Amino acid sequence: MTTYVDVGIQRIQAHLARSRHLWGRRGASEEVVRLTMSPAAAKEKGIEAPPMAEVLALSGIEANDEAIDIDGVLSFKGRSEDDARDAGLLLARRLRTRLPGLTVQVSWITADVQPETGIEERYIDLLDPAQSRRWEKVTFRPAPYEFPLVRLCDECKVDPASHQAGKRFPDDPGVAPRLCADCFRRREHAERRRRTVVSIGPKHPNKFCVEWWLLSEINQARGGEELKGVDDLGKLGEMIRPDAAGHVRTHRDNHTALVFADGNGLGGLFEAAHRAAVEAGSTLEMQALSKGIGEALIVALKAATEKIILPGDDRLPVVPHVMGGDDLLVSLPAERCWEFLVEFLTRFQDAAEGLGVGDRRVSMSAGMVISKAELPLANQVEIAEQLLKRAKRGVDGQGWSFTWLDVTQDGPGGEHEVWTLEGLKDREPALGYLGEMSANSVQSIGGTLTSRDLGVMAQKLEYLAKRVDEVKCLLDKAGIKPSDRFDDSDARALKDLLSINRWWR
Ligand SMILES: [Zn+2]
Known part of the structure; x- marks a missing residue:
């Protein structure tokens, strides 16, 4: 046996x-x-x-x-x-x-x-x-930590420190840190700048080392001017748009976005594929499905990355942490996050068209957390995981959806609606217009939305629209009529538009 x-x-x-x-x-x-x-x-x-x-x-x-x-x-x-x-x-x-x-x-x-x-x-x-x-x-599972008298690891603050790290890195706070065994092992590789595994085959990245694979793919396509990897997440946040000067934003310093995207209902899809495989006596269709999803992910990541590289860049503005099966975890400059997210989902949607079993189709949801680059990655991942779950629930695990949190603006407990990709595309004219509006008008709209009473909110908004042309024009483009009917969903849509606008391209 x-x-x-x-x-x-x-x-x-x-x-x-x-x-x-x-x-x-x-x-x-x-x-x-x-x-x-x-x-x-x-x-x-x-x-x-x-x-x-x-x-x-x-x-x-x-x-x-x-x-x-x-x-x-x-x-x-x-x-x-x-x-x-x-x-x-x-x-x-x-x-x-x-x-x-x-x-x-x-x-x-x-x-x-x-x-x-x-x-x-x-x-x-x-x-x-x-x-x-x-x-x-x-x-x-990692052993729970039980001895509070021991000094904790400076890096993860999860396990006791047991090693003294060597030379300092640009993002070390002050002195070289004292580390736990897990972080010390990471540090060894980091100090030697090892990049052993860029890819398994010529076209397929290893799930855990997507970053160097992506860098090499992008550089090959560029021919000439080679990009390098960023030194740390702080540097990633500093990659702002040169053309953003004069824009309504006043908060361009050092923000990054972490996107966590994941295929919907893939478990059920693979069960269906497996049943078909057992019946047919062949796993070919199953392999084709898994390969198809992997390839769609690669196409989408490369296209979305290329989309946000700007002419003056000398570093890759995208740091993929993990990409495997049907999920992607990636950091990027906050200023480029919406462009990346829209392109990534759109390209994945195109590339995955027709992939599925019976009437089950592949789709994808994403959670995006925008924060100061210094917010520990562990916290960012935790928030992004929760956002991803909400985005999936919002479409019952079938559809192209996302939600986000702008930690600096919303606070850790803030919340936005679950949007669909289609819904965002419908709102693009309004977002484009919003981006061109004066900071004053945008602020005034934000001011009206702080009212607790919907009726008062509608009145204030109507009054503002009468006085300020561009506010009226924005409301028209967004399909919001404070004078006619104005409900809770209008208020939330407007709040969400203002939030997206903070980092809209
Ligand atoms: Zn540690």
Whole structure:
């Protein structure tokens, strides 16, 4: 009997974002790629053998060539259930020795043998969602921190500090920090500026090292003037538009946006694809679906990145943290965030057209948090995760939707409506007009919206529109009529328009 084992890294966004600084995220990406690389690939690149090499050297354990290739999931099989499971647990421990903050899940299943025929269940049958309860699972989570007397790591403030870091980085506060084991490992890579893995194949980035892959793709397409990566998120926030001078904005300093985008209902889609695969006796359609989504993501990320590169740029204005399967986590200058988001969703929509199973179609939602660059990445990711969930709920997990939070303006508890991509495009004329209006008029509109009473709000707005032509014109373009009927949704739409306008291109 064969036992199949998967060892997978989970909650990677949260782990990568444990660092407050970009060097920490980059170091973790590098380490995760090295840890999950195949022994053959590591040998080819001349780097230290990954923990998987130790597992495959155990007797009775071999690679599972049928496994679907997913970045961050290591698959193998064994002839004895005990040995295979123990090998999985060993692998999880090895991964977590190197990065103690990782969440790692070990899952295994043993194929049954039909007594009459002596034929063993196939691997594809075991992947059937109907069999999911037969998979046994053990999840290793980061240990909760229990000794408050110990000094905490300067970088993540999650685990006790156990190492003294070496040379200072531009974004270190004052002195070189004292770090926990997880952050210290990140720092090692960052200090050596390692970029071992840019891509797996010529066209496909590794899920955890998208940044250097994207940089190389963009530079190849540019031919000549090469862009570099930014040093830290603060520098990313400083990449403002030269043409923004004289615009109504007065808050251009040092803001970044973090976009978390994720496909909708992909779980159900893949279940449907799997059922079709079992019926057809072939995984071709399933592979095509997964490949199609991955390629659409690549097309959309490259197009959206190119869209926001400005003539004077010498750095890449986009820092993708993770991109894999159907999700993307990316930082960029706040001033370019809307242009990026619209282009990304639009291009993904085009590229993913026709992808699906039966009448289920691929769609995508996004959460975007705009904040000062110094807000720790961990907090940004946490907020973006919540926004993404709301964006998905807002369209019942089927559609092209997004929502956002402008932390500086809205405060951490603020909230905006869930918008659809289509809805935003409908409002583009109003947004374009709003961007050209005088700061005074924009402020006056904001002033009317602070009233608690809708009737009072409508009256003030109507009065303002009578006095100021451009306010009237804006309301016309936005389809809002304070003199006619003005309800709660109009008020919220207007508030949202003002919020979007803060960083609209
Ligand atoms: Zn730490």
